[in-house]
Amino acid sequence: MRGIAHSKARYCGLAVVGVLLGLWIEGCTQVNRNTQQTDGQPLVVATSTIIADLAQEVGGEEVKVRGILKPGTDPHVYEPVPADSRVLEEANLILYNGYNLEPGLIKLMNAAGGKARKLPIGEAVKSLQLDKGKEETVPDPHVWGNAKNAIAMVTKIRDALIELSPTDRDKFTQNALQLTDELKQLDSWINQQIQTIPVDQRKLVTTHDAFQYYGQAYQIAIAGTLIGISTEEQPSAQTVQKLVESIKKIGVPAIFAETTINPALIKTVAEEAGVTLAPRQLYSDSIGAKGSDGDSYIKMMVANTRTIVEALGGKYTPFVVQN
Known part of the structure; x- marks a missing residue:
């Protein structure tokens, strides 16, 4: 009995030490984790x-x-x-x-x-x-x-x-x-690239109204959009039909989907208007995933310009930064 009592006491003592050791390790880990998160950087x-x-x-x-x-x-x-x-x-x-x-x-x-x-x-x-x-x-x-x-x-x-x-x-x-x-x-x-597009084809039709600054800066007309500046909007059947008729009138060779918006509806517009949906989507409100051709702001702008130029009949020349 004495041996059993002694063993229990010893076990309890080890358990307490174990708990304290665990708490100490956890505390150190937490400190290290916090240090890694901030690392002295704002x-x-x-x-x-x-x-x-x-x-x-x-x-x-x-x-x-x-x-x-x-x-x-x-x-x-x-x-x-x-x-x-x-x-x-x-x-x-x-x-x-x-x-x-x-x-x-x-x-x-x-x-x-x-x-x-x-x-x-x-x-x-x-x-x-x-x-x-x-x-x-x-x-x-x-x-x-x-x-x-x-x-x-x-x-x-x-x-x-x-x-x-x-x-x-x-x-x-x-x-x-x-x-x-x-x-x-x-x-x-970008200015140089857009100028290679034939003047009568220098028109942009996109899913939502996100390219006004681009159009104004680089002299390409925003000829139509499926929805306005916010993607919360839901286009009516009448809106879709009006865009289809507009595309037929202006005679653009291609229209564009965007990476952040489901392309199903703009694809339908392209089919009904009898124009090509550009093979690559435009980056509008977000850069691309890591490893994509638009995974930084500059790469996103380059990718968009290439997509627009090639789809509208221009001649694309790769962008190379000069040091």
Whole structure:
């Protein structure tokens, strides 16, 4: 009996030690996990994949950029999840597009706790105003369609990062300068590519109204869209038929689907209008998945321009950055 009691006591003692050891290990693991998450870097949260990409280019290794949306996700209709609220509360800086591109996330961002500065990067650009009917206009949020506008966005991101981490001013400035130079080259290249399209075919018909800035900057007419600036809209049968008739009149050789929107309806429009649906989809509200031809802002713009030029009868020349 004494041996049994001794064994029990010994077992209990080991159990206590085991519990304490487990708690100690868990505590260390938690500290390490938290260290890995912050690692001394400010956390910058971006609400769109385009802004996340630009912020990463400017921030480099000096900040941790976390994008809420995955590539290919439509910001117009995205419904936030509880994890999004936690990320926003942890942020040191929140970068969002503005002009109501991401209504669900803007609402969540304004309701979330935390002391992060909230900056509408897209609003660095004066918006185009689109007719909503009944003498009402709304700002067009798709400002990145013009590469010059992306330069303004990069400048705003740079200044915000310098304010967030002043000791990294030189690195942010250098990164922004390099990116700006590439964007200037991109802007010039897109202009050259669009000019190769025959003038009477320089017309763009897309699923939703996301290319006004692109059209204005690069002299290609937006000849028609299935829906307006927000993908929340549902086109009526009458709207579809009107677009079909319009396409027949203007005589475009191809129309375009988009990566963030189900292509079924625009495919039907193409069939009824007797025109080709371009073999590649356009990136409208999001960059592409990693490894795709549009997995950064610059690559997305290059891919879109190639798709448009080749489908409308122009001559595409690859984009090469000159150092």
